[in-house]
Amino acid sequence: MYKILEKIALNKDIDYLVVEAPLVASHAKAGHFILFRIDEMGERIPLTIVGTKGDGVELIVQKVGYTTCKLGEMKVGDFLEDFVGPLGNQIEIHPEYKRVLGIAGGVGAAPLLPQLRSYHEVGVKVDLVIGAKNKELMILLDEFREICDHVYITTDDGSLGEKGFVSDILDDVLDKEDYDHAIVIGPLIMMKHVSKMLLDQGIDTAVSLNPIMIDGTGMCGNCRVLIGDQTYFACIDGPDFPAKGIDFDLLMARQGYYDEEEHTCKIGRGYDEK
Ligand SMILES: Cc1cc2nc3c(=O)[nH]c(=O)nc-3n(C[C@H](O)[C@H](O)[C@H](O)COP(=O)(O)OP(=O)(O)OC[C@H]3O[C@@H](n4cnc5c(N)ncnc54)[C@H](O)[C@@H]3O)c2cc1C
Ligand code: FES
Numbered sequence: 001m002y003k004i005l006e007k008i009a010l011n012k013d014i015d016y017l018v019v020e021a022p023l024v025a026s027h028a029k030a031g032h033f034i035l036f037r038i039d040e041m042g043e044r045i046p047l048t049i050v051g052t053k054g055d056g057v058e059l060i061v062q063k064v065g066y067t068t069c070k071l072g073e074m075k076v077g078d079f080l081e082d083f084v085g086p087l088g089n090q091i092e093i094h095p096e097y098k099r100v101l102g103i104a105g106g107v108g109a110a111p112l113l114p115q116l117r118s119y120h121e122v123g124v125k126v127d128l129v130i131g132a133k134n135k136e137l138m139i140l141l142d143e144f145r146e147i148c149d150h151v152y153i154t155t156d157d158g159s160l161g162e163k164g165f166v167s168d169i170l171d172d173v174l175d176k177e178d179y180d181h182a183i184v185i186g187p188l189i190m191m192k193h194v195s196k197m198l199l200d201q202g203i204d205t206a207v208s209l210n211p212i213m214i215d216g217t218g219m220c221g222n223c224r225v226l227i228g229d230q231t232y233f234a235c236i237d238g239p240d241f242p243a244k245g246i247d248f249d250l251l252m253a254r255q256g257y258y259d260e261e262e263h264t265c266k267i268g269r270g271y272d273e274k
Contacts, residue, residue, distance in 0.1 A: 002081075004017055005020050005053075011136050024086055028086045032086030034084060035084045036081075042067060044214060045071075047060075089238065101177075101183075102182070103129045105190040108190075127173070135159035167197060182206070188252045191248065209251065211234050211251060228245040
């Protein structure tokens with residue numbers, strides 16, 4: 001059993017949690033994720049390891065459906081049934097790079113933070129373009145400002161930073177500095193368009209993929225990703241991949257694959273849909 005040590009609401013949709021898991025914490029690196037189950041009957045839910053705090057693993061969770069909302073109702077001192085990790089691969093850090101650009105959309109800021117932090121720690125300069133629906137849903141700005149030279153902000157409604165999407169200001173950002181590498185993490189549609197813009201400019205670009213996962217160990221095949229003509233499993237080959245050649249359209253089609261079942265499942269469990 002894994003105890004919730006800390007829990008803070010970052011806004012109405014997103015919580016920060018620290019879960020006691022000493023073995024996971026002592027092996028965690030940027031790029032890793034965990035799978036947890038709330039109870040014996042629970043779904044296995046993947047979440048990125050955002051950081052560690054002593055024996056605790058830091059998580060940032062957007063409440064989107066049954067399990068993440070149930071986790072949102074849990075309190076400090078409550079226990080999770082399972083907490084498995086670190087899973088996936090740590091990202092490869094290139095200390096020879098001069099400057100790296102991170103681009104985050106929504107809760108994609110959570111997996112991006114440890115990656116940019118790792119570059120910052122080896123002396124690579126990092127900048128950030130971050131977008132959210134509105135000011136209230138913008139997360140981790142203070143943490144990013146500690147490690148980034150420049151933080152460029154957009155919101156869909158203009159309540160903070162420039163009005164619009166991250167892609168609207170990207171060309172201006174790219175005019176200001178030269179980047180050796182970019183990391184894009186956010187909704188699939190955003191990663192598709194933004195990584196195309198970056199690749200068209202000749203910038204080596206990586207993305208972090210979050211397909212539906214079941215076992216997280218390469219057994220079920222649910223997290224398939226097509227890159228060129230090769231199939232990869234995000235859980236064991238990723239979740240971070242070079243953006244070039246990823247079939248984002250297939251990923252988007254697969255993301256909604258279980259929506260009907262999720263809906264029926266929520267009704268069956270008396271889930272109060274928001
Ligand atoms: C490697 C990885 C890292 C992730 N890191 C984070 C993170 O740091 N913070 C965060 O808030 N979210 C993260 N996610 C997404 C998170 O796992 C899903 O939001 C969660 O599984 C939804 O579960 P639910 O029961 O609350 O929602 P459901 O009711 O199951 O579904 C709500 C929506 O989420 C999608 N979904 C359902 N199950 C999964 C799944 N296992 N993986 C991906 N999408 C799913 C469904 O298609 C549906 O659109 C990550 C996913 C992966 C694969
Ligand atoms: S989650 Fe089953 S193969 Fe990746």
